[in-house]
Amino acid sequence: MNQKIHIPKNPILKQIVNFIAYIELDSKIENYNWIAIFPNGTSNLCISLSSEKLSFNTDQEFSMLGASCSSAVALKRNNSLKFLNIQFSPFGMYYFKGIPMNEIQDKILSCDLLFRASEIESFRDKLLSSADLNSKFEAAEDFILSQMQPNCIDKRVTTAVTLLRNIQNISMDKLSEIACLSNRGLTKLFVRQVGLSPNYFKKLMRFNQAALSMYNNNEQSLTRIAAKHDYYDQSHFIKDFKQFARITPTQFLRDMAKSSDFYNFNLQELDKLDFS
Secondary structure: OEEEEEOOOHHHHHHHHEEEEEEEEEEEEOEEEEEEHHHHHEEEEEEEEOOOOOOEOOOOEEEEEEEEOOOOEEEOOOOEEEEEEEEOOOOHHHHOOOOOOOOOOOOEEEEHHOOOHHHHHHHHHHHHHHHHHHHHHHHHHHHHHHOOOOOOOOOOHHHHHHHHHOOOOOOHHHHHHHHOOOHHHHHHHHHHHHHHOOHHHHHHHHHHHHHHHHHHHHOOHHHHHHHHOOOOOOOHHHHHHHHHHHHHHHHHHHHOOOOOOOOOEOOOOHOOOOOO
16 A cells, blocks of 8 residues: 655645545455544545545445544455545534534535535546646645635634543533533534534544554553543443444454554455444
C-alpha cells in the first residue's frame, strides 16, 4: 500500500479538515479481500482515481461520503485501486455543507446526493488530470473552499471535542460548564454539528484509545486494557468493542493491520462483519 498524507496549510481549512490522503491499495493480502476501518467521529469524502468504483460495505460509487460513522466500515480491495480521502474533523462536514449531521449520521452516501453532478465530476476530472500529488492536494483544497458555508465555527463545540478526545473521564457537567451551556443545550448543539451526542462521542473516543493500546501492545490482557481505559469489567469492554468494531477484540488481534495508518484490520469476506 502507498499512502501520502497532506495537512492543509490554509488556516480556515485546518479547522475543519484533519488531512487529505492519497492512497493506493494492493489487490489482496493472502486471502483478505476487504479491509475494515474503525469509526473515530470523523466524516470522510473518498474519490476514486482509477477506473474502478469504491466499494464500501454493499455500496459502489466513484465518489462516496461516510458521515460520522459509529461502527466499522469495510472497503473492498480491488486491483490497483487509487483514491483520495478527505477526512473532516468531527464538526467539519457541518461547516463544509451546512447539513445537520444528525440527518446523515452513520450513512454512506453517494456524493451525487450532496453535490450537483457537474461539481463532483469536475472535481474528479481535475484530480485525474493533475500531474502530481501536490496538484491533486491543491485541487482538493480549492474544492473544499469553494463549497464551505460562511458560518463562524462554534468554539463551544470545538473545545468540547478537544476535551473529549484528551480527557478520558471528563463528566458531562464539567463539559457543559466549560462550554457555558446546559447539558441539554450542549447535547443539542453537538448532535447537530457532530451527529453524535457528547456522551456517545466520549464512548467512541474511549474505544479508539483502547484499540490503539491493543495495536501498540497486543501482549496485554483484555482485563488490563479494560481497566486502563475505565471499563467496568472485561465483558463491558468486549461489548463496547463489538458495538464499534463489529468484531470481537480477539478477532481484531488476529486480523489487525500490521503496517497501515489507514485501515485497522483485514477481512476475508464482508459477511465476517457483524451488521446486526
